[in-house]
Amino acid sequence: MHPAFSVLIFTVTSGAGYGLLAWLGAGQLLGYSQSYTSDQQIILGVIAMVLVSIGLLSSTMHLANPKNAWRSFSRFRTSWLSREAVFAILLYPVAALYAAALFWQWSCINWLAGLSMVLALITLFSTSMIYASLKTIRQWNTPMVPALFMAYALSSGGLLFLTVSGFFDAFSPQLLKTVTGLVLITLALKMVYFFWQGKPQGATIQTATGFSQASVRLLDAGHSAPTFLNREFGYQIAADKLLRLRIVMTLVTFIAPLVMFYCVLQGTAAELLLVAWVMMMTGLLLERWLFFAEARHVVRLYHGEQRT
Amino acid sequence: MKLGLVIDLDTCVGCHACGTACKQWNTSGTIGPLSDERPYEKDPSGSWLNRIRTYEVGDSPHSKTVNMPMSCMHCEDAACVTVCPTGASYKREEDGIVLIDQDKCMGCNLCSWACPYGARELDPNSGTMKKCTLCVDRIYDEQLPEAERQPACVLTCPTSSRVFGDFDDPDSQVSKLSRQRAGQQLMPELGYNPVNTYLPPRNPKQQDQIKVSAVQGIKQLVNRIINR
Numbered sequence: 001m002h003p004a005f006s007v008l009i010f011t012v013t014s015g016a017g018y019g020l021l022a023w024l025g026a027g028q029l030l031g032y033s034q035s036y037t038s039d040q041q042i043i044l045g046v047i048a049m050v051l052v053s054i055g056l057l058s059s060t061m062h063l064a065n066p067k068n069a070w071r072s073f074s075r076f077r078t079s080w081l082s083r084e085a086v087f088a089i090l091l092y093p094v095a096a097l098y099a100a101a102l103f104w105q106w107s108c109i110n111w112l113a114g115l116s117m118v119l120a121l122i123t124l125f126s127t128s129m130i131y132a133s134l135k136t137i138r139q140w141n142t143p144m145v146p147a148l149f150m151a152y153a154l155s156s157g158g159l160l161f162l163t164v165s166g167f168f169d170a171f172s173p174q175l176l177k178t179v180t181g182l183v184l185i186t187l188a189l190k191m192v193y194f195f196w197q198g199k200p201q202g203a204t205i206q207t208a209t210g211f212s213q214a215s216v217r218l219l220d221a222g223h224s225a226p227t228f229l230n231r232e233f234g235y236q237i238a239a240d241k242l243l244r245l246r247i248v249m250t251l252v253t254f255i256a257p258l259v260m261f262y263c264v265l266q267g268t269a270a271e272l273l274l275v276a277w278v279m280m281m282t283g284l285l286l287e288r289w290l291f292f293a294e295a296r297h298v299v300r301l302y303h304g305e306q307r308t
Numbered sequence: 309m310k311l312g313l314v315i316d317l318d319t320c321v322g323c324h325a326c327g328t329a330c331k332q333w334n335t336s337g338t339i340g341p342l343s344d345e346r347p348y349e350k351d352p353s354g355s356w357l358n359r360i361r362t363y364e365v366g367d368s369p370h371s372k373t374v375n376m377p378m379s380c381m382h383c384e385d386a387a388c389v390t391v392c393p394t395g396a397s398y399k400r401e402e403d404g405i406v407l408i409d410q411d412k413c414m415g416c417n418l419c420s421w422a423c424p425y426g427a428r429e430l431d432p433n434s435g436t437m438k439k440c441t442l443c444v445d446r447i448y449d450e451q452l453p454e455a456e457r458q459p460a461c462v463l464t465c466p467t468s469s470r471v472f473g474d475f476d477d478p479d480s481q482v483s484k485l486s487r488q489r490a491g492q493q494l495m496p497e498l499g500y501n502p503v504n505t506y507l508p509p510r511n512p513k514q515q516d517q518i519k520v521s522a523v524q525g526i527k528q529l530v531n532r533i534i535n536r
Contacts (some may be wrong), residue, residue, distance in 0.1 A: 135499070210508065227356065280338075
């Protein structure tokens with residue numbers, strides 16, 4: 001699949017934003033947000049919603065006909081993309097009420113915190129299901145994709161929560177240990193995904209053309225220059241380059257931040273977490289790029305590939 | 309009604325007339341124009357609703373060249389309609405034709421991702437998705453003589469490899485053909501239940517061994533010795 005930059009930015013930044021909001025809401029319910037003043041919590045919420053908004057604006061950039069984008073709220077009963085749009089917009093008034101509740105100390109604050117957290121998680125899940133629901137791309141059509149999207153968002157959001165807390169002198173080592181555990185789980189899940197992805201499976205050129213008893217080779221694709229299908233689905237990347245990018249991605253997204261977590265737990269200044277967060281976000285951009293570049297749509301079979 | 313096409317892979321010669329006729333009709337039809345990029349340069353590109361690909365099936369010397377035209381299969385379980393967030397993509401209840409409302413499409417490409425057959429292509433000019441309409445603006449046009457109320461690709465096919473009809477009617481030509489010739493769906497394992505059916509190539513008749521008379525046999529033997 002062609003990795004559209006606007007979609008990479010969208011899924012990574014809005015993921016971090018929703019993750020941060022989920023951590024903030026959970027903190028209100030579980031009590032660890034109380035180490036912040038309510039003003040500081042509002043700042044955290046604003047950071048989350050700014051990240052989400054950057055992502056959502058970026059997502060509209062990949063639309064070829066954005067003047068009809070408002071219609072995307074209409075098919076939430078069937079389309080995950082529509083559900084994502086509906087929940088993303090629903091979250092704004094709820095998050096605003098949550099901020100108001102923090103500011104004026106309303107008694108219903110726990111309800112609003114919980115609702116914000118749930119909506120953020122549902123929006124994340126909807127985004128991941130856009131990809132996971134496509135039977136045409138076997139690398140995406142797995143429950144691991146929603147699990148990974150949620151794990152990335154909660155890792156990067158949780159790390160941002162801690163980073164900001166460092167600047168507010170409200171840093172909690174206990175919370176950092178929780179985030180470390182989460183990052184380790186995410187890393188393990190990603191490794192499982194890489195191994196699973198390498199296993200040959202799914203449609204082949206035989207099932208695609210119906211000649212299941214013979215070898216099939218493409219003689220002529222029928223066009224002299226690349227078409228929409230080639231540009232959108234024909235993205236090709238060399239295997240050795242892929243391996244190198246996977247290693248770089250794992251180091252930048254997971255290993256380097258984990259080393260920095262260790263340093264911070266050993267007493268280094270908590271400001272180091274900002275570096276860790278920037279590294280993780282950069283790594284996640286690369287991860288999302290790989291997520292697209294490695295996904296192989298079945299239409300490639302008609303253009304001569306033997307399997308996906 | 310379940311309208312669709314039967315495509316005979318035995319007789320298709322891969323002339324691309326169906327694709328050309330499709331472009332000609334639909335560029336001025338209900339979803340038109342089908343715009344192009346750099347049409348007169350060395351790398352022309354543009355929306356095209358019927359792609360014809362050629363495959364070699366089997367290994368030489370027992371291989372066969374098969375031409376496979378592919379347009380929208382008008383799937384019974386059309387995922388492209390399910391994923392559409394705007395409601396632009398829809399499947400008509402009365403005849404099963406899958407269409408795109410050009411006034412509603414926002415060009416997010418998700419339906420083209422959901423389609424395994426590469427039937428949907430983004431128009432580079434309007435930014436909306438374009439696809440085969442099964443010539444919905446021809447087949448119901450009562451101004452046309454009845455014999456011409458068929459998709460443009462079917463009318464133009466010089467080898468009559470394309471047949472249009474109603475698969476719900478067991479006595480229609482398409483139903484009969486797919487029954488008699490063991491019509492196949494492409495990539496059935498994805499479960500989209502495509503309506504368009506492909507007739508596999510027939511096995512060539514076994515040629516009888518040419519009988520060689522005794523005199524000819526001796527002549528051949530002599531010739532071979534002389535050649536040495």
